[in-house]
Amino acid sequence: MGFLGDIGNFIMTPLYYVISVILVGFHNVLGSFLDPDGGLAWVLSIVGLTLVIRAALIPLFVKQIKSSRNMQLIQPKVKELQKKYGHDRERLAQETMKLYKDSGTNPFASCLPILLQMPIFFALFRLIDQAAKNKTHGILTDERARSFGEAELFGKIPISDTFLNANGHVGVMVLAAFLVVAMTATTFLTQRQLMSKNMPADALSGPYAQQQKMLLYVxxxxxxxxxxxxPIGVLFYWTTSNLWTMGQQFYVIRNNPAPGTPAFTAKEERDRAKAVRKGGAAVAEVAEAAPEPTTERRPAARQQPKKQTREQRRSSGGQRPARGKTEGGKQK
Known part of the structure; x- marks a missing residue:
């Protein structure tokens, strides 16, 4: 047991320092305008710690998304291998691994973010639990450990308490139950979002789909x-992490969905609608930029008297109209 404890300390000690440095850094900033010993400053510091960790894990998340997409796209080929080598499990396993290698797919990549977060999760758990017992880890001093371990939300809910050891404290039980439900619901919705939006029809009936369905409920x-x-502080960490995952996955599925999925069809429809709107806007801009036709008035053309033929002049009398006479009967 001592040997295993030494290994655990060897792994956890660096995490204690990393987590405590980030946690104390956020607390120093938040404590400048919030109560340093209050639960709000420490909870927001835990939220800040979560955001830093999840931002650092973005490359792994991208790798996870790519691996999941490849797993979905090769499901028809996996089914063909199962039909061809279903009677020979060893050959089926060899051909399946060869397919994974050729397509650059790692079936275990989807577990990497969770696996890497678990040590951090337990390190934070130990920091809060030990701080409540006035024990220090990392760069936490005795004073900071006491402040962290005794911090209370709303002035009466210790963030180091759990639902099980609430000792009849209704506030602790209600807040802990709410965070457990939120953590559970966000986990379920994240998996459900992946299966309903970003999995092709061929992948919904294969072994990969069965694995996803199991994770969805387990x-x-x-x-x-x-x-x-x-502890309530750890529940805030995990719920915030789940919300990050759900938002990050929604962004990736919406903007870069796997071909043949409902999300891919929805993106095509959005792109077509955007192209139509952009085309209409371009036509409107051209129409606005075109010069307006000028409406200058031109002087009316002078009407020339019609020429009469000799026959027309004869029919009208053939003579010029008589000039008017003056009072003396003389012509003017």
Missing amino acids: LPVVFAVGGIAF
């Missing part, structure tokens, strides 16, 4: 059962 149950033993 992971929320695991988090719900374990969540009642987590």
